[in-house]
Amino acid sequence: MTADEATRRFRARGLSAASAALVVAHLADADAAGKSGHGLARVPWLEGLLATAADPAGRPELVERNDGYERWHGGGALGYLTLDTVCRRLETHPPERARLVVCEACFPTGMLGGWARRLADMGLVAVVTATSPARLPHPSGGAPLTGTNPIAIAVPSSEGPPMVSDVSMGAVTHGDVLSGRAVPEELVPFGGPLAHKAFALAVGVELLVSALAGPEPGAIVLAARPGYDPVPAFRALAAGRRLPGDRA
Amino acid sequence: MTADEATRRFRARGLSAASAALVVAHLADADAAGKSGHGLARVPWLEGLLATAADPAGRPELVERNDGYERWHGGGALGYLTLDTVCRRLETHPPERARLVVCEACFPTGMLGGWARRLADMGLVAVVTATSPARLPHPSGGAPLTGTNPIAIAVPSSEGPPMVSDVSMGAVTHGDVLSGRAVPEELVPFGGPLAHKAFALAVGVELLVSALAGPEPGAIVLAARPGYDPVPAFRALAAGRRLPGDRA
Numbered sequence: 101m102t103a104d105e106a107t108r109r110f111r112a113r114g115l116s117a118a119s120a121a122l123v124v125a126h127l128a129d130a131d132a133a134g135k136s137g138h139g140l141a142r143v144p145w146l147e148g149l150l151a152t153a154a155d156p157a158g159r160p161e162l163v164e165r166n167d168g169y170e171r172w173h174g175g176g177a178l179g180y181l182t183l184d185t186v187c188r189r190l191e192t193h194p195p196e197r198a199r200l201v202v203c204e205a206c207f208p209t210g211m212l213g214g215w216a217r218r219l220a221d222m223g224l225v226a227v228v229t230a231t232s233p234a235r236l237p238h239p240s241g242g243a244p245l246t247g248t249n250p251i252a253i254a255v256p257s258s259e260g261p262p263m264v265s266d267v268s269m270g271a272v273t274h275g276d277v278l279s280g281r282a283v284p285e286e287l288v289p290f291g292g293p294l295a296h297k298a299f300a301l302a303v304g305v306e307l308l309v310s311a312l313a314g315p316e317p318g319a320i321v322l323a324a325r326p327g328y329d330p331v332p333a334f335r336a337l338a339a340g341r342r343l344p345g346d347r348a
Numbered sequence: 349m350t351a352d353e354a355t356r357r358f359r360a361r362g363l364s365a366a367s368a369a370l371v372v373a374h375l376a377d378a379d380a381a382g383k384s385g386h387g388l389a390r391v392p393w394l395e396g397l398l399a400t401a402a403d404p405a406g407r408p409e410l411v412e413r414n415d416g417y418e419r420w421h422g423g424g425a426l427g428y429l430t431l432d433t434v435c436r437r438l439e440t441h442p443p444e445r446a447r448l449v450v451c452e453a454c455f456p457t458g459m460l461g462g463w464a465r466r467l468a469d470m471g472l473v474a475v476v477t478a479t480s481p482a483r484l485p486h487p488s489g490g491a492p493l494t495g496t497n498p499i500a501i502a503v504p505s506s507e508g509p510p511m512v513s514d515v516s517m518g519a520v521t522h523g524d525v526l527s528g529r530a531v532p533e534e535l536v537p538f539g540g541p542l543a544h545k546a547f548a549l550a551v552g553v554e555l556l557v558s559a560l561a562g563p564e565p566g567a568i569v570l571a572a573r574p575g576y577d578p579v580p581a582f583r584a585l586a587a588g589r590r591l592p593g594d595r596a
Contacts, residue, residue, distance in 0.1 A: 166416065166445065168416010168444075168445070168447060168448070169443075169444070169446040169572070171575075196417070197412075197448075198416055198417040198448035199416060200416070200445075200446035200448070200570065200572060225560065238586065251499075251549065251552070253549075253552030253553070255559045256559075263551065265551055265552030267545045267546075271542060290542045290545055291539045292542075293540075294519060294539065294540075297516075297538055299592075300515045301499065301501075301515050303582075303592050304499070304592065306582070307501070307511050307582060308473055308501050310503075310576060310582075311503045311504075312572060314575065315581075322448065322570060324417075327419075327559070328558060328561075328562045328563065330554075330559055330563065331559075337493055338486065341486045344547075344548040344551050
């Protein structure tokens, strides 16, 4: 799947040229970051969404705001477009110090580290987390209870790239299952004998996001102005070891 | 170590009666929750802190605030006392919708789930995370780079207790090492072959908290008013399986 082919297909499903370009850019970034489960291979699945649950003409709407808090509703748009809108607004209307942005009906959200990195590139520290359809069971078994519920954290640096940590709670990704690299039974909380830890984080994210954004899959973004610049000293301490978000 | 004995020892080290009572209550809560690494067994270690790095008469100070953001400095007080003050202020001055509270020089912070639970008991959703002295190495080895850097998330419920998730990124706790239940070599990021995931979360917390709260160990608290009540339906879905924070 090329970017041009993806753009053509999204346009055929009714996305505007601008929206198609934003979605394709996010998918291509995911491929470039080695997160192919969030990459252009998702196009057929997204075409299906645009034919069913998503609205190709949907637009996210800002429904509540003060300096420290905003709440958006996805309005049927693909979640990528809501998060793009949220990032653009944080650039044009940054918080005085900190803002929690709640995104209701925001799905799919793609590679969360990409949004966090974009905010760090604006000089903000960022935490992005999101829910998605239930895929992870309790470590003792049973039906899936939570999404893979990634947590992404990005911190800008005065020297070199930001640190971008982006961790899902699954031992494999849903993208791995979609592509046949893993079987559904492998999609469990990571950690082996300590899988209760990753499960607890997944439950924490599930209920945090649900309490703020409601029952449909949603996302939250915390953005704040840093007071300090810890990344250069941390890189020096790490003495050349690869840090989260470093490209190979 | 009894609560009375702990109180007597803290008073002998110069803590006020009120401060000693708050610290002992937190330690006893940790023991009751089965988190004995944060319990009364810590008293001798805390006595050492009070004789060196901490100030028995220290008081946390609110140095910056707006509705969505507050920044505190620990002022030499034990971190427990700063977090107690932050929780009390969130009760008397709750955020209109959401607030990020940054705590500089806030150590030790104890069982983070205890503070998150207290905020959930006030009806707020809460995320609490904190840094601590470096104890976790990179999964490929080398010197310790990050604290165990727990993340606690609490969500209130209209039926029954809140959900409280409290996960440190270590395969064992520092308390396990202090008490001899584990050797220092076991204090690595959890996850076995996927330990890079827990390490990435530890690095994310380390740099997020450091960027907001500075180079000394610190803590951040995100508190927000929930718009939804997802815990009862989630408990029903879990069909009796133990959820994070449920007492045995």
